[in-house]
Amino acid sequence: MDNILKRLSIIRKNGLYRECRYLSSVQSPKVNMDGREIILLGSNNYLGLCDDSQLKEAAIDAINKYGVGAGGSRLTTGSCDLHKKLEEKIADFKGTEKALVYNTGYMANVGILSALCDRKWTIFCDKANHASILDGCLLSGAKLVRYKHGDMDDLEKKIHMNKGAYNLIVTDGVFSMDGDIAPLSHIVKLAKKHGILTMVDDAHGVGVLGENGAGTASYLGVNEEIDVQMGTLSKAIPSVGGYVAGKKEIIDYLKNVSKSFIFSTALPPSAIAVSLEAIEMIQKDKERRERLKNLATWFKNELQSMGFSMTNTITPIIPVIIGDVEKTVKLSESLLEEGIYIPGIRPPTVPKGTSRLRISIMATHTYEDLEYVLKVIKYHGKRLKIIEG
């Protein structure tokens, strides 16, 4: 216990202690927090579908037909026909032979990587990849080689130095804290040249980028060349779950070996029904994607012209890099006082010295609300000497 207390006090001392903020309304551009109406600008509900009436109806219909719980794990009694339909739908959406649904994106990454790779493998992993990828790599027991974020020279150098008997390159499609996208065309070329498998986690690309919202690989025209396509059902697709899509043999193998798939109760049919319906909507609704893109591009340009330090984002994830932990917290708190919630992101989620506000736009935000946000951020950015003026 002493050791835990000591570590907790270090977290507090470094200004890195975190708490949950509780909303008492639906996840949408305006939420209720502590009895106040707040503009929410940090959600992964990119397409604004959490409050969609068609999707709510799909969940209610599924509850009426299948009840509230799955009652078993996927390979015992927990699979219903909706799970099968969703897996077929995902394979179609991602343009692959087959797909498999996990209970969360986190469980998917951990389960895929630890089942595919073992001590005989070397995994090349972008340094900015999501924590669940890193955990999957560690759990696999493979040799882990981390390359500089998006740096293809570094990746190639590390391949030459570390390539083993079996190899995998794994990367986020859209980086969750930076909003930039992986150089997948280059990665695929290197992988082909060196005979390496590729895996992309497209948690933040699906629904947002690519033909019919199919994600980053589709956007960059390399969909066919990615061996393992992982994604979530919890962001633009506004439900819960993760998935892997790829060749039949990979999916059949994972279904039989991947522990986080096998040893956990299946997702409730209502969550599956929402994902199924949402993918169909996303495939058809180009307008919503366009609106999101236009809002995000405009908002990012406005912030940049005020002098804020930004990443190379082209997505609705728009980080404002502040650096200092204390200033980040102060800015986030000042905004909250003015009725705007943008979470401040600190280490260990992001590297030391790069604390930031992780802004994310929803397709359902209004220009009017976003103009108010810009005005308030500018004022506090100047007051806290984050920007000049």
Ligand SMILES: Cc1ncc(COP(=O)(O)O)c(C=O)c1O
């Ligand atoms: C890149 C990335 N991968 C995986 C996950 C985990 O997905 P889930 O929230 O569905 O567990 C996240 C979630 O934040 C993510 O950002």
